[in-house]
Amino acid sequence: MRDSKRIYLSSPHMGGLEEQFVREAFNTNWIAPLGPHVDMFERELAELVGIKHAAALSSGTAAIHLALKYLGVKRGDKVFCSSLTFAASCNPILYEGAEPIFIDSEPESWNMSPRALKKAFEDSDAEGVMPKAVIVVNLYGQSADMDKIKEICACYNVPVIEDAAESLGATYRGKYSGTLGYFGIYSFNGNKIITTAGGGMLVSDDEEAIKKARFWATQARDAARHYQHSEVGYNYRMSNVLAGIGRGQLRVLHERIRKKKHIYMAYKEGLSDLEDIEFMPIAAYGEPNYWLTVITLKQGCGVEPLDILQELEDNNIESRPVWKPMHLQPVFKSCRFYPFSDSVTSISEDIFNRGLCLPSDTKMTDEDLNRVMSVIRKLFKK
Numbered sequence: 001m002r003d004s005k006r007i008y009l010s011s012p013h014m015g016g017l018e019e020q021f022v023r024e025a026f027n028t029n030w031i032a033p034l035g036p037h038v039d040m041f042e043r044e045l046a047e048l049v050g051i052k053h054a055a056a057l058s059s060g061t062a063a064i065h066l067a068l069k070y071l072g073v074k075r076g077d078k079v080f081c082s083s084l085t086f087a088a089s090c091n092p093i094l095y096e097g098a099e100p101i102f103i104d105s106e107p108e109s110w111n112m113s114p115r116a117l118k119k120a121f122e123d124s125d126a127e128g129v130m131p132k133a134v135i136v137v138n139l140y141g142q143s144a145d146m147d148k149i150k151e152i153c154a155c156y157n158v159p160v161i162e163d164a165a166e167s168l169g170a171t172y173r174g175k176y177s178g179t180l181g182y183f184g185i186y187s188f189n190g191n192k193i194i195t196t197a198g199g200g201m202l203v204s205d206d207e208e209a210i211k212k213a214r215f216w217a218t219q220a221r222d223a224a225r226h227y228q229h230s231e232v233g234y235n236y237r238m239s240n241v242l243a244g245i246g247r248g249q250l251r252v253l254h255e256r257i258r259k260k261k262h263i264y265m266a267y268k269e270g271l272s273d274l275e276d277i278e279f280m281p282i283a284a285y286g287e288p289n290y291w292l293t294v295i296t297l298k299q300g301c302g303v304e305p306l307d308i309l310q311e312l313e314d315n316n317i318e319s320r321p322v323w324k325p326m327h328l329q330p331v332f333k334s335c336r337f338y339p340f341s342d343s344v345t346s347i348s349e350d351i352f353n354r355g356l357c358l359p360s361d362t363k364m365t366d367e368d369l370n371r372v373m374s375v376i377r378k379l380f381k382k
């Protein structure tokens with residue numbers, strides 16, 4: 001079994017045109033940050049998702065950082081953020097010396113609970129200190145309930161940053177994920193649905209905002225012949241070579257989504273007789289990109305997520321625990337947290353305790369899928 005082909009969680013999957021775009025960069029010697037591929041990648045992505053402006057950056061994390069900066073987040077400010085996410089969603093809050101306040105998930109989509117968000121706003125209102133921004137994460141490729149969240153945020157006049165790092169190509173009520181907030185951010189890290197090895201994009205309909213982000217991302221150089229700086233800048237731009245990969249990847253995004261959905265459906269059907277296994281719920285308001293298929297195990301079923309992870313690993317198959325919620329992380333332990341309800345265990349913690357991300361690699365064959373499922377199956381037939 002050990003020498004069988006390794007099955008990955010979600011690995012880079014080139015479409016074919018990437019090399020041509022990269023070669024073009026080589027042939028024209030645009031081996032630099034910025035260049036024609038960067039401009040085209042920005043335009044093509046903006047067009048695809050239906051937003052006016054985009055800035056290609058070195059990472060999704062950089063995109064969140066610049067969004068926070070543009071919204072004026074400073075030392076001592078508060079920022080609300082989904083708790084069930086990857087640390088990159090909230091680390092930039094600390095880069096600016098601000099304080100994250102974490103919001104629990106709702107059971108319907110595992111994303112930010114509008115009810116918990118409302119409670120957080122009511123408390124902030126009573127204390128007379130509003131957050132400067134709300135970072136809403138679209139987990140594992142599914143949009144949060146943006147209408148409800150935006151309505152609450154609009155009541156208090158607080159802008160939304162949509163962390164769509166995992167949900168490029170997903171929709172919410174007919175609109176593309178990442179285009180529903182004041183800012184949206186995407187990631188092209190190696191394991192995301194499309195990749196540039198590393199990279200990110202900041203998008204908005206606000207032209208000034210995106211221009212300013214590009215300015216900060218290129219060391220905040222003033223418009224002068226000599227090197228003059230009136231503000232602190234960053235080296236956050238995407239390179240022309242990597243943008244070439246991104247342009248090729250954009251062309252296969254919908255093909256990747258179709259395959260990710262096929263993987264999800266295959267697991268769901270293939271494991272349907274195992275009553276102890278449930279799947280991440282899919283809300284009726286949109287269509288996910290099915291980036292990862294995530295299961296939860298029923299409480300007390302006798303099998304733990306880590307048992308499955310170990311058994312899969314023993315069979316050369318990669319899987320991954322669900323994100324550990326931010327409010328349970330040592331680095332954020334002093335931060336406030338708003339649970340979905342007053343019950344002992346929060347929704348996000350419960351999902352973390354019972355959840356597992358199954359291999360969802362678009363290069364998997366149906367045989368590979370069957371191999372994964374037969375390993376899982378063994379653990380439930382004892």
Ligand SMILES: *Cc1c(COP(=O)(O)O)cnc(C)c1O
Nearest residue numbers: 059060061086088089165187189
């Ligand atoms: C991957 C990811 C990010 C960070 O993107 P990078 O490009 O790796 O910096 C941010 N938020 C979420 C939810 C992610 O999954």
